Amino acid sequence: MRRHNIRHPHAAAYFRIPNHLLGGIAYNEVGGDPVFFDDAGFIKEFMKGGMTRALKASFGPVQMQLRVAAYMLGYTKVTTDLAQQIITLLQNPAANLFIVAKYISDVHQSPRRWGDVEEKFIAAHYNGGPKGWVSDDAQRYARDYMKYRPWVKSVLGPGGAVAN
Template sequence: MLEQAHPGDPLPLLPRELFRPAWEVFLHALPQPAYFRVPGWILAGIAFNEVGGDPPSIDDAAFVKRMMFDGVDAALATSFGHVSMQVILAAQVLGYHRLKDERDIGNILYTLKNPASNLFIVASYISMLHKYMGGGHWGDGEARWIAAVYNGGLEGWKSAKAQRYARDFMAAKPIVTEILGGK
């Protein structure tokens, strides 16, 4: 029988474990110290939590469908990248005040689809959240909050879904720190 991450959770940790070999290579490529002084385990933990999502072709199809039928704002809420991030959030992190045209949107999509750039944007966002919290010690409580905000946003971080995401993030900490060699 598969062990569940938390009693009552419908899914065990096993599916993420299936991606472990590929992510070990990816996570070892993290610069030390990690981007923006984000501890490697926090950045890698968010990445680990995002593993196994939709393949890029699904992201592309969702974006096109939303652009055609739901409008630009809905399309910009589509997430892309190995470490999923919404297009509009990535644009804000990169300093865009508004996306002026298709070229701006294309640049953001290209950046999110590049694994190294994607990780850079995610680290920048995590660093911004850390500064929002006062920029002090990178403790487990702050890391859990950052994970909840990463999933639910500043408005929805208290939701059950965002809190489950944060719990899964913390449950994966031993796996992630082992992959990173204890860092």
């Protein structure tokens, strides 16, 4: 998390989200498999089912599915060349955090106010997506986020431009 600490407040402020929310999701996502696992997973899925299946592969320090990143960047059709460009963006820590922050901001676009319920919802949504956020895995992810949120806040300090 520390290596992202310098860059992520800019992404949180730009998208007007709490910096601890972006930091908490980053904390939960960072530290997984090495980068080559992402590449190998993409190739494996591409060989099994073409681009449609490969778009479900996740990339970046803060893991995000390729299809979600493409959507956040405004793309509805992804070619192999475009997929490689998006993968490169996701593997760049600063770009990765901006794409994740945009996702969080987009999920929050509602009359709901920031707080425990909203943050837990967003964490579950980040893990499970629009249909799977109610799954046991996504709810566990959200509980984990809430459990270490105080520590993340203490590390990051105040910040993030929060707007309702």
